[in-house]
Amino acid sequence: MPTSQPYWSAAIRSAVGVGGRQGCNHDNTSPECRRLEEDDDEEEEEEEEELRGAEEKVEMERREEESPHSLIQCPGTNLRTQGATLELLKTCFRRWSYGAHRSPLRRIHSLKHDATKCRQSLRRPLGRPMTACAPEDISSFGRRHTLGKLLLRIPFQHATMVKQPKGPLAWGVANRYVHSPQVSTPSPSTSSSIHHLTSTTRTVTDCISSPNPSTECQPQAVGKKQKVLQNAEAEEGDEVLQEMDEFGNMRFSHSAQPHPTESVSRNPLRTAHVLDHGPLSTDGPLQQLQKEEGHEAARDVAAIDGKDAGREVVGEHEGSSEIFQRRQPRGMPSSLSSRGSRALLPFSPYIEVINRAKKNIWSPSNLLGYFPMGTAESILTFDLVIDKIRKCRNVPRNIGLYDNMCGGERLRCALARMMERTFMGVAVDPAHICISSGVTAVLDLFFFAVCDPGDGCLIPAPYFPAFDNDMSVRNAVVPIPVQPRDIGTYIPTAEDLENAYSLAEEKGVHPRMLLLTNPGNPLGTLYPEETLCELLVWAMEKGLHVLTDEIYANSKFGEHTSRFVSMAKVGNQAVAKGLVREDELKERVHTAYGMSKDFGLSGFRVGCIHTRNQDLLDVWSNLGMFAAVSTDTQHALAEMLEDDEFVKTYVKTNNMRLKNSYDIFTGALRDANVTFMPACAGMFCWVDLRFLLSEPTFPAEEALWKEMVVKAHVVLTPGAACHCVEPGFFRACYATMLPDKLHMACKKLIEFVDSMRLKQQKTSDGKRKASELSQEG
Ligand SMILES: Cc1ncc(COP(=O)(O)O)c(C=O)c1O
Structure with missing residues (x-):
């Protein structure tokens, strides 16, 4: 009987009592699943209500649309928007961003519904090829977003270019939206709020502004939906969308040998198209979706450009974010072939971090250096x-x-x-x-x-x-x-x-x-x-x-x-x-x-x-x-x-040294009650850090990886990069350094694990106290 948790970790985990979040297990009749399903229903009703409210607001606004006063000037720009319209977009985003626990069918249905609304409002045939596009015109978030994808289909030839501030999803999508030639054509009255958005947008320089960019839209969550919608829609014109890669670069991937069935990779590593089936059929739909979405979302998180990615997780650790900086696309269509364009950026965002760490290795005279354990290399027998x-x-x-x-x-x-x-x-x-x-x-x-x-x-x-x-x-x-x-x-x-x-x-x-x-x-x-x-x-x-x-x-x-x-x-x-x-x-x-x-x-x-x-x-x-x-x-x-x-003699000595390093590394893990998969070959240790995830998702895995890089300076390979089906596993290459340094890397890693445990403990204590207080109140 398959389990969602490797056999080798079960005993230790229960002994230690640090079980990672398992979410629902394969049996989707479990109370956990049923509870989520019920929550799902309630949430759906709430969302419908919210959307109806937003639509009504927009309808009111439409009546006042003749009044120029309803336009809000976005500070520091020549962009203007209407508050209710903004609300509507935000509501749409929320609908599409949350609910990872929903059953795939239901989600696909809901996404289809929203997508249809958008399309109807645009009143144009879909699938028209995109023409010119200034890359800075849309933020990279917008390109990857479902709504962004719908809007990407709008020709750009009449668009006026507006310098696009980097920022939340809403900026990119909305900006793209108003750049459509459709927006300047007032449409007949319709209850569709998206339609209303197009008809009330007066000029191509109008835009939706989010008052608080950092909190309005959640890029990770938004990214999750892309694949679902893509599957749900699979229709004419989709290949145009695939030409936008996850780095926000204009690519004409596979156009030399178009393959109608290739899906965009769910793996954060790949610019390639990968046919990812996700887990096999023993999983319930709920768990399948969780896993599938994790991959999808991880890809999107990985595609976030370096600065944002650094800021996103690094937060207060200012100065450390350079390690996460991504090489940026040049911002214009490449003059290379479609094949050449496929290889423009490093295939993995992790590779860039690992390579940077390798250039700044920890040593007693470089205490701020890194412990790069993400490359399969051995220096033990130099x-x-x-x-x-x-x-x-x-x-x-x-x-x-x-x-x-x-x-x-x-x-x-x-x-x-x-x-x-x-x-x-x-x-x-x-x-x-x-x-x-x-x-x-x-x-x-x-x-x-x-x-x-x-x-x-x-x-x-x-x-x-x-x-x-x-x-x-x-x-x-x-x-x-x-x-x-x-x-x-x-x-x-x-x-x-x-x-x-x-x-x-x-x-x-x-x-x-x-x-x-x-x-x-x-x-x-x-x-x-x-x-x-x-x-x-x-x-x-x-x-x-x-x-x-x-x-x-x-x-x-x-x-x-x-x-x-x-x-x-x-x-x-x-x-x-x-x-x-x-x-x-x-x-x-x-x-x-x-x-x-x-x-x-x-x-x-x-x-x-x-x-x-x-x-x-x-x-x-x-x-x-x-x-x-x-x-x-x-x-x-x-x-x-x-x-x-x-x-x-060499092979024998090499294996003794590998074993020695393996023992040092796994010994440290054991001492810290961290489980791992026993190995007997190669130079790897597959470490189970699921218990440190803030939630059982690949974005959370990515966040943990980054936090480890920033705080411990230890660079491992996240499981998502290896297509692991479950988030929270990391590959450690313990042969990239000699034993003395390995001891130090272990120390840093374990200190990090302990600090994260402490943080978790404090958070749960805080929550408990808060709930006790609210009960008393
Ligand atoms: C399984 C596997 N195959 C191939 C390679 C690449 O090997 P080479 O350096 O010979 O290209 C690696 C490197 O990590 C590997 O782990």
Whole structure:
């Protein structure tokens, strides 16, 4: 029976009594769910009432519309508005912003209703393509908002540009609104208040002003609705809206290969389109929506521009907000191709923060520095590996010439031998190894060769955040996160894959391949052999390619390391058992490996693929040149890997050091009663901080992440970035620093956790006292 809470945390959580908010569990007949449903009804009535009131007010205002006195001048601008109109918009926003607990159907219905009202009032066919638009014309919030989306469809050719102050949603949306040519056309009397807004707006410089920008509209909450409405409406013209990315940049994403079924990513990391199915059907609709919305909202929060994002969470910590500053779009349509435009900004808002932290690392002489634990990198064996590399630098005379673009013979042989002996457990022919500049390049070439634009790639979640970018930004492959039913272990089953596969097909995305990572990033766990076999057999039946990324295969420690089995070996065993055919294995099962992780040489940019597919090998020899590894680097690595004794001792020492750092980190967590998922591989710890969330949502996760960065200077990776289905989990890479510094990072992290606990305690005490007082009163 699946649970909403991983098995490994239940015992400790109950012992400690720090249970995170669980919201409703899967059983939506629980009293919690019923209560929410009842609240839902009441709220809906209240909102209807509120909207009716606002409409009446607007109607009154309409009667007085001839009077110029009803226009309010916005201080410091040439913008004018009408108070009641403002009220109406605010009411609409509120309706669309809250009620995350509602059932999806009801919400879709309510959104549709509002959307229809807006459209009717605009009295124009929808879906007309947008023409010119000055990016500063709408705030980034407005672009992402549902109402903003409706209004984005209005042509801009007659618009007068008004300098748009950065600020709340209302500004952007309303400004866009009044820039529509429709607004200057008085419409016949109608009870539609939105209609009234258009008819009473006199000039294109009129605008809605929010008296208190910071409190009027909640950008996070607003963002949540976008996907729902998008699904609900799915009609002509929507592709125009998708051209606006979440960074508020003009993008013509996927226009080179438009795919009608691609949805905008719900993940804060992605500019890519991801086919996110969310949790599978064991969830009740309520929980599904909570999760789905969390992703959606997190994306929107992440898309908030740097200053606002910093201010939003940082608040009183003035001066710390630079770390959150986002690179801004240039503010004009790019002259690059649609593909180029897809890659304009870093794929992840977290990456920017992590990179900034890496440039300002904590040390005893830099006490204000950061502890960057968000990059999958290990520095634990610098001493060994760099010493060895230095000794391998005696280059031959012909080193400067072109060589085989799939990798020189010597390195291919050295890699094949090392892989065969250390982790693959099958004979590896160097002719089946192709080398490229990192596993990232391997994946890129693989997606190019195996998938057509718009094809899907199934990936069990949570997964390595950059995969989305790797597959979509250049090759327009659609990531299909597979949410395992068992969110205690996150081990997927063939049934999970089947569900994700069917849903993708329903949405018109044809899955072409399955991407597995073993050992896993972000969990640091291993797939059991039976699971690998089950997934392989299923994928072969479906005619999919299977690429297993085994980049952490030599980073294993602890008692369970012998459980690691390479997919190549599992495949051979499956053939022997008659579960799959040899020819399909040769054609469609591949392994990726690289030097970035186990050997701590991420800067060397060396990765490889093991494949027996002759077509793929041929493609590689043709295209390998685009991402070939320098012969100098190849030479040094070959020398290093040919030294069997070195490799053996190195791998052993590396794993001891990884284990030591893992123990330091998890020991600190244990002491502080923080739960985590036990790991035995990679360099990760999956930390459960759900109990610190102000509410069980992804925006709350984002807020907690930022607060941790600001207060503890510890930079982890939020679970949302890895497509985790439940908010509150964080990935920590404990190998990014040596043990002495790690102790300090742990100290800072735990101090932060304790301070947050204290804050929670104070808040709940305060609430209790207040309710006691009100009862007495
Ligand atoms: C699972 C996985 N695959 C691939 C990569 C990228 O590796 P490379 O540096 O070889 O491009 C990473 C890096 O974090 C990873 O975690």
